Every structure is written in C-alpha cells, then in structure tokens.
Amino acid sequence: MNKMQKxxxxxxxxxELAARQSPIHSLHPAAKLITTIVYILITLSFDKYDLSxxxxxxxxxxxxxxxxxxxxxxxxxxxxxxxxxxMAVGLFNPFFDKEIMVTIGGVGISGGVISMIxxxxxxxxxxxxxxxxxxxxxxxxxxxxxRKLHVPAMxxxxxxxxxxxxxxxxxxLAVMTEAYSxxxxxxxxxxxxxxxxxxxxxxLRSMDRAQELFxxxxxxxxxxxxxxxxxxxxxxxxxxxxxxxIAFFFLLRYADIAxxxxxLFVR
Amino acid sequence: xxxxxxxxxxxxxKEYVLHDMSFRIEKGExxxxxxxxxxxxxxxxxxxxxxxxxxxxILIDGIEVKKDTLGEIRAKLxxxxxxxxxxxxxxxxxxxxxxxxxxxxxxxxxxDQRVDEVLKRLDLEYLKHRYNxxxxxxxxxxxxxxxxxxxxxxxILMDEPTSAxxxxxxxxxxxxxxxxxxxxxxxxxxxxMILDTCDRVILISGGRIAADGPAKEILSNKDLLEANxxxxxxxxxxxx
Ligand SMILES: Nc1ncnc2c1ncn2[C@@H]1O[C@H](COP(=O)(O)OP(=O)(O)O)[C@@H](O)[C@H]1O
Ligand SMILES: [Mg+2]
Numbered sequence: 001m002n003k004m005q006k007x008x009x010x011x012x013x014x015x016e017l018a019a020r021q022s023p024i025h026s027l028h029p030a031a032k033l034i035t036t037i038v039y040i041l042i043t044l045s046f047d048k049y050d051l052s053x054x055x056x057x058x059x060x061x062x063x064x065x066x067x068x069x070x071x072x073x074x075x076x077x078x079x080x081x082x083x084x085x086x087m088a089v090g091l092f093n094p095f096f097d098k099e100i101m102v103t104i105g106g107v108g109i110s111g112g113v114i115s116m117i118x119x120x121x122x123x124x125x126x127x128x129x130x131x132x133x134x135x136x137x138x139x140x141x142x143x144x145x146x147r148k149l150h151v152p153a154m155x156x157x158x159x160x161x162x163x164x165x166x167x168x169x170x171x172x173l174a175v176m177t178e179a180y181s182x183x184x185x186x187x188x189x190x191x192x193x194x195x196x197x198x199x200x201x202x203x204l205r206s207m208d209r210a211q212e213l214f215x216x217x218x219x220x221x222x223x224x225x226x227x228x229x230x231x232x233x234x235x236x237x238x239x240x241x242x243x244x245x246i247a248f249f250f251l252l253r254y255a256d257i258a259x260x261x262x263x264l265f266v267r
Numbered sequence: 268x269x270x271x272x273x274x275x276x277x278x279x280x281k282e283y284v285l286h287d288m289s290f291r292i293e294k295g296e297x298x299x300x301x302x303x304x305x306x307x308x309x310x311x312x313x314x315x316x317x318x319x320x321x322x323x324x325i326l327i328d329g330i331e332v333k334k335d336t337l338g339e340i341r342a343k344l345x346x347x348x349x350x351x352x353x354x355x356x357x358x359x360x361x362x363x364x365x366x367x368x369x370x371x372x373x374x375x376x377x378x379d380q381r382v383d384e385v386l387k388r389l390d391l392e393y394l395k396h397r398y399n400x401x402x403x404x405x406x407x408x409x410x411x412x413x414x415x416x417x418x419x420x421x422x423i424l425m426d427e428p429t430s431a432x433x434x435x436x437x438x439x440x441x442x443x444x445x446x447x448x449x450x451x452x453x454x455x456x457x458x459x460m461i462l463d464t465c466d467r468v469i470l471i472s473g474g475r476i477a478a479d480g481p482a483k484e485i486l487s488n489k490d491l492l493e494a495n496x497x498x499x500x501x502x503x504x505x506x507x
Contacts, residue, residue: 140362
C-alpha cells in the first residue's frame with residue numbers, strides 16, 4: 001500500500017469506529033454534538049496564561065476515551081498529520097513575550113512559553129473531542145441531528161458531501177501519486193515543476209467523480225431529508241448526559257480545580 | 268416504456284455528440300446499447316435519467332423527462348453506474364441498500380424485508396454488513412446491482428456492467444442480469460455479454476443509430492461491426 005492508500009483506508013475506518021457499540025455511541029447525536037461544541041467553546045475561553053486552569057479540562061476527553069472504548073493511540077495516530085499544524089500556532093509566542101512569569105527551581109519561564117503551551121493544549125483538547133465525536137457518531141446521523149436542530153439543509157448537505165468528497169479526492173490522489181512514482185523511480189514525493197498540473201488534474205478528476213457520486217445519490221431520491229439515517233427521539237438519558245457534561249465543564253472552568261486538589265494534599 | 272423522439276445533445280455548444288436520435292423500447296424488452304468508446308452510450312443513459320438535458324423529447328412510461336417529473340421518472344428507473352465506487356457511497360452494503368427506498372418514503376420494516384429478499388435472491392447474504400471499502404471489485408459490482416434492485420425499479424439501466432471484472436465475476440453478473448425480469452437497457456462493448464443477456468441491439472456510432480434489430484442478427488454481422496470499430500463476439504466466430 002502506498003502512503004495515500006493508507007490514509008484513505010484510515011478515513012474509511014472512521015465509519016467502522018462510529019458503528020461500534022458503547023454507552024457513548026448510543027447517545028443521541030445532537031446531545032454529543034452540543035456537548036462537544038460547548039466543550040470547545042469553554043476550552044477556548046481560558047485566558048492565554050491560564051495554564052493551570054486549562055490542564056484539568058483533559059479530564060473530559062480521558063473519561064470519554066474510557067467509556068466509549070475508543071483507543072487513545074488510534075486517535076493520536078490518525079491525527080498525526082493535523083496535530084503538528086495545530087500545535088504550530090503558538091510557536092512564535094516565546095519570541096514576542098519574554099517577560100518572566102513564574103520561576104521553577106530557579107529557572108524563569110516567560111509568559112510566551114506559558115501562552116504557547118496553553119495554545120497547544122487548547123488545540124490538542126479540541127481536536128481530541130472532535131475526533132471522539134466523529135469516532136462515536138455516524139456522519140449521516142450527525143447530519144440528521146443537525147437538520148433536527150434547524151441548521152439549514154444547504155449547510156448540512158455541504159458537510160455531508162465534503163466528508164464524502166475528501167474520500168474521493170484521497171482516492172484519486174492515491175491513483176495519481178502511484179502513476180507518478182512509477183514514472184519517476186527513486187524520486188521522493190512529487191517534483192515542484194509538476195505540482196501545478198498535478199493539482200489541476202487532481203481537482204478535475206475528483207470533481208468528475210464527486211459529480212457522479214452526487215448523481216448516484218440524486219437518482220436514489222436524495223433530497224436533504226436524511227430519512228435513511230438512524231435517528232431516534234431525544235430521550236431523558238440524552239438530556240441527562242448533556243446537562244451533566246455541561247455542568248461538569250463549567251465546574252472545570254470556574255472552580256479552581258488545581259487548588260482544590262492541591263488543598264486536599266496540603267491540609 | 269422508453270422512448271426517444273428526435274433527441275440531439277451537445278456537451279459544448281454546437282458540438283453535437285447525439286444527432287436526431289429516435290427509438291422505442293417496450294416494456295419487458297432487454298436491449299443492448301453497443302458502440303465503440305465515445306459513441307454516446309453513456310450520454311444516452313444520462314439523458315434518460317434527466318442528468319443531462321438535450322433537444323427533442325424523451326418519454327418514460329408516457330411521462331416526459333423534465334425538471335418537475337424527475338422524482339417520478341427516477342423512481343421508475345434503476346441505474347447501475349459504470350464505476351461502482353461512485354455508486355456505493357455509504358459505509359456498508361446494507362446502508363447503501365436502504366438509502367434509496369427510505370428516501371422514497373418506505374418504512375424501515377418494508378425496506379429491511381426487501382433488502383433481505385434481494386440479498387437472498389442474489390445469494391449475497393454474506394455481504395450485508397460488510398464495509399464497502401473492504402470488499403472486492405466484483406462484490407462491489409454485485410452490491411451495486413443489489414442496491415438498485417432494492418428500489419424495485421420498473422426498468423434497469425446499466426453502463427458497462429462487466430467492465431473491470433475477472434471472468435468469474437463477469438459470469439456472475441451476466442447470470443444475474445439474465446434472471447432480472449424488468450425492462451433492461453445495457454450499454455457495453457462486451458458483445459459476448461450483450462449476446463448472452465439481450466434480445467435486441469441498438470448499435471450507436473458517432474452519435475447516430477447505425478443499426479437496430481435482433482441481437483443475433485446484428486452481432487453476427489462481421490462487416491457491420493467492423494465498420495463501427497467492433498469485433499464479432501467470440502461465440503459467433505466459429506459460426507457462418
Ligand atoms: N462531460 C463531458 N464533456 C464534454 N464532452 C463529453 C463529456 N462526456 C462525454 N463527452 C463526449 O461525448 C461523446 C460521447 O461520450 P460517451 O457518451 O461517454 O460515450 P460512450 O459511453 O459510448 O463511451 C464522446 O465524444 C465524449 O468525448
Ligand atoms: Mg460510457
């Protein structure tokens with residue numbers, strides 16, 4: 001298998017993860033979607049120097065991994081391409097913000113370093129939660145849930161088609177890189193001079209296929225209603241899950257957990 | 268059941284790929300649409316399904332193919348795409364099979380029953396809960412056919428149903444097609460398959476009908492086939 005085919009295979013495996021059984025998988029997609037959004041908003045709302053406040057937020061993804069049976073390694077393995085990008089966001093903070101904020105064992109740590117770590121963690125936490133959502137919820141159920149929440153049909157279809165389009169594009173990319181490497185033996189990657197035509201070809205080819213795929217959906221009566229997705233009524237369990245989670249997030253956000261836990265040991 | 272009346276079509280302005288084409292297919296017929304690459308076979312199928320709009324009139328069961336009749340028309344027609352990867356877009360075969368019928372408003376119980384019937388008929392029960400990215404090309408083609416049958420269409424259109432299949436799977440697909448009792452329109456340049464599955468053949472060349480008649484007659488006419496960039500089916504070669 002070449003690299004691309006492997007990436008493709010991984011993408012399809014998300015569907016398999018999402019089809020498993022666990023208490024989290026069986027929750028209503030809307031409940032999971034809303035909790036995830038609230039989690040992300042709360043995580044992003046921490047002050048850029050509030051590292052000690054942010055760290056306890058990791059508790060939630062940890063619990064979710066446990067209960068849903070999704071493997072943490074799988075998560076980081078699949079996110080290995082995006083993770084560095086998200087982490088790179090704060091990379092330059094230490095150069096701009098050199099004022100010493102804390103001293104640990106005689107070594108001064110600047111505000112820049114702290115805000116860099118805070119930003120990185122925010123990125124990692126949010127990615128983990130998004131991954132967990134995708135790994136425990138089928139894309140079509142998620143779309144059906146979005147429609148129930150009155151998100152415009154146009155947007156929901158766009159999300160659903162993008163999900164499929166990414167798959168199609170990776171497939172075409174796999175075929176093209178293979179064809180290229182066969183004619184350029186011993187060469188690593190694709191030579192810069194070929195990037196333009198390569199990208200153009202890729203877009204045309206994947207657009208053609210996406211068009212076919214969309215036709216095939218239309219021919220089978222697709223009209224943005226998601227009749228075919230498994231979706232059951234929202235029940236008390238879902239509401240309870242959502243309520244408890246959100247309460248928990250606010251607790252993590254506004255109670256000083258680090259100090260609480262610290263206090264247990266000191267006193 | 269299917270009627271073309273003076274249909275012309277051009278993808279780009281003025282460059283016609285179909286010229287003033289007329290033909291009629293009756294209910295229950297199995298018709299092979301043959302012609303070299305680029306003859307216009309796929310274009311004919313797409314016009315029929317309303318995926319493309321041309322000049323002239325196309326009627327399905329007496330209903331004209333137009334924007335506001337598309338829903339009705341498409342419920343009558345099942346289209347098996349040339350590339351099954353584009354047809355099977357849901358995670359599993361089962362989910363693909365229920366997609367169409369549920370969209371047309373059938374209840375889950377009815378649909379589940381249909382799915383089981385179709386899978387049983389095609390001997391494909393083992394495929395039901397398999398993931399589409401983990402089945403072979405041949406299985407995927409059979410899955411695509413099952414997906415269309417689950418919609419219980421009145422007519423089945425297939426674009427190159429045996430392309431890219433090994434001999435075993437090709438034979439399996441041919442046998443399956445032979446057992447279908449719907450009206451069939453099959454586009455292909457696999458003339459042996461057409462001979463096995465169709466009673467009538469329409470030969471397309473350069474966007475025009477070059478011949479239309481009984482399959483045995485047209486497919487044994489060496490000169491006619493060669494003039495249109497095709498060869499006699501293997502099974503016709505020894506005969507005179
Ligand atoms: N999307 C398109 N845009 C422009 N020309 C097209 C397109 N699709 C097909 N054609 C042209 O239309 C003609 C008929 O194509 P097609 O119906 O696909 O033939 P067949 O299926 O018989 O091989 C060919 O000359 C082809 O180049
Ligand atoms: Mg074709």
